[in-house]
Amino acid sequence: MERHEQRVVRVPSLDGVTRERFLRDVYPRREPVVLKGMELGPCTTKWTVDYLSQAAGSKEVKIHVSAVPQMDFLSKNFVYRTLPFDVFVRRAAEVKHKDYFLSEDEKYYLRSVGEDVRKDIADIRKQFPVLADDVQIPEYFEKEQFFSSVFRISSAGLQLWTHYDVMDNFLIQVTGRKRVVLYSPRDVPYLYLSGTKSEVLDVDNPDFEKYPLFVNAKRYQCYLEAGDVLFIPAMWFHNVISEEFGVALNVFWKHLPAECYDKSDTYGNKDPIAASRAIQILDRALKTLEELPEEYRDFYARRMVLRIQEKAFRNDYG
Ligand SMILES: O=C(O)CCC(=O)C(=O)O
Ligand SMILES: [Fe+2]
Known part of the structure; x- marks a missing residue:
């Protein structure tokens, strides 16, 4: 059935949006927008595989490794492994591996975390200070609102399940192309949530027998090219496919007063x-x-x- 085709809404793109314009015209609408032509610093040209490996060195990182492109949190078809950062980046950038954990075409995903996952919040300035110097994060919020900056590196083809986060978010796509499918918080009755994640893993070919209401979910979609920034408001669901090997950084910030958030939340996904x-x-x-x-x-x-x-x-x- 091609039921989705009638209900795809393109996420609008805006070019060269200043802080003032963002805060006046975009932010209050609480809808996703692709921001193009943002000043992101030298990362957009510097961040090659060679440079990243050499600059961040062999610091150990915990990664998701998946034998299939579509990660499934229900059947847990992926494993967590630890690799030195430089080895991980090289592996994520290659399609066939000589050294591997599960299979020669396994896929990798890094979501950076703080030093102590349970206590510390991901902050690229702390975990990857050399790389942090290459990025100019668009400061379209007050300093006190900042929550975390998360490094996200993905193999070509990898798909991250549909989920929501509780913070406002700039997903800064530094290199590589990505497809992002989004759903409004109002469509939560159609998404079959398990915690913060949707059980409908295959958004392109959903199992309507199992998830009949999913047909009602209005699909928003955009493609992020290197240098694009996607504003994802809190509670907007997002599903991400990396069409190419890519490096992204996302910045979460608090929309609500600080005291509304759970102090033990290090990921930005515990409900207020x-x-x-x-x-x-x-x-x-x-x-x-x-x-x-x-x-x-x-x-x-x-x-x-x-x-x-x-x-x-x-x-x-x-
Ligand atoms: O781009 C990705 O890999 C996932 C992004 C994401 O989930 C986020 O920025 O909250
Ligand atoms: Fe997210």
Whole structure:
């Protein structure tokens, strides 16, 4: 079925957007936008495989290794391995490997983390200071809003599952081409979430038997070329295929006041404190409903849904 073709929305591109224009015309709309022609510093020309390997050296990095292009968090068809950074970059850039973990055409993905994954936040200035000097991060937010800067390096063909993050995000594509498919937070009922990830792994050829409501999800899409920056607002779902070997850096920043976020979150994907508390309370309410026989439970559950819709849904979403 080609049901998706009718519902693809191209993410708009804007060229040479200044900080002032971004904050006035783009940011308040809370929709993804591709920013072209941004001043990113020498990284866009300097970051070859040779240069990266030599500049970052043999610092150990933990990577995802997958025998197939589409990583599956449900069946866990990938493994975590550790490699020296320079070895990893060379492997990620090649298609067939002489040395490998799973298969000669395995794919690699790095999502950089802090020194202590549980306590420290990824910050390229701390983990890769030499490379950080090559990048000029567009500072379209206040310094205090900064949360993390995450290095993302991917083999050609690798696909990262659809997920949301809770911070606002600039995905800076330094080298290599990527396809990004996005879904609005309002389409969450159609995405079959497991935590922050969608169980619909194959967004191009979804299993409609298993995921019938997915047909309603409006697909936004863009291609990122080297030098493009994608603004991904908090809670917007994104699915990324690296069409070529590529190096990206993404910057997460806080949209809400700092105290709204979970202090133990090092990845930028734990729900805001009030949201997780509300979900906990809902779980307690559901437990309480179990005290009733089905006929009554169903009736009161429907009333609760109506109340949530009336009281908490925004009315400009349609
Ligand atoms: O480009 C990628 O590899 C994934 C990007 C992503 O998930 C993010 O920036 O939050
Ligand atoms: Fe993400």
